[in-house]
Amino acid sequence: MFKIKSVLRSDEKDMVSEFESKIMVRGSEELNDHLAPNALASVFRAIGEKKQLDLLYETLSSHEPESRIIEPVGVYHESGKWYIFGYCHLRSDYRQFRTDRIHKIQLTALSFSKSHGQLESYLQPNSGEKTKIRILVDKDIVRYIKSDRKNYGFVSEKHTADGCEMTFLCRDPRDMFGRWFMMFADYATILEPDWLNDTILGYMNQARERIKKRPQG
Known part of the structure; x- marks a missing residue:
């Protein structure tokens, strides 16, 4: 957790302690601080209140950012990038969203449509067929x-x-x-x-x- 806190704002560091199980660092790469504005605050509030998030997200194939409604499970860092992991309503499946492609993040009043497991269980190397x-x-x-x-x-x-x-x-x-x-x-x-x-x-x-x-x- 020390490595994570070193790249966060002071108001985000307190939240990390409370939601420690919702954050993971995979690999040994140096952490960067490229997080969308208020990303952690919005994600953890959504998880705590079990509310959906509305992301204005830029995909590889889109010319303009698109709205994605997700139910966040947690945040992780891998290969020099930060990701929000959650259930995507558009894809009807779990997806990861790179935070440097998020243009805007907003908490909605919509409750989670289903219950979700721990972040670690979804990111295990043997989870899901490859x-x-x-x-x-x-x-x-x-x-x-x-x-x-x-x-x-x-x-x-x-x-x-x-x-x-x-x-x-x-x-x-x-x-x-x-x-x-x-x-x-x-x-x-x-x-x-x-x-x-x-x-x-x-x-x-x-x-x-x-x-x-x-x-x-």
Whole structure:
């Protein structure tokens, strides 16, 4: 807890002691202080009162921040980033939200729709089924994705004559990994699972249709 308190404001440090089980630090990376304004205060108040939060959140695929209603479970730090972990009503599943992508956070009057377990139980390495993913990335692009890949279940890499082969174990291959892969899809190939290629093609077709329907200036 000392490492966490060292990057928090004085008014947030008191809350950490009260909600210690709701905060985790995973890995040995240095903590940063990039937390959304009043993020901890809002999260812990929501947990204490069992009220939903309204996040104005910027996803990888969105051009503008979108509203996400969540039921927060806790906060954790991993790979140099802070995350709020909670139940997302849009996805009807548990998701993590990077705090540096939160533009606004607001407590609502809506009560939790379900009960939630401890943060640690959701973040255990063996919790939830994982999918093995292998991709081949052009060597010139590897350095641009090296830091982010840890957030998507990166396991290992192998350099070949064709590029850098990376292996991942991911709990959310279709949405979370698939949309991240779209950021550099023109420089990479999915080796397995084959069905993930169909997912990527689906995203590309959706993007193509949206471009066709764009307002003409």
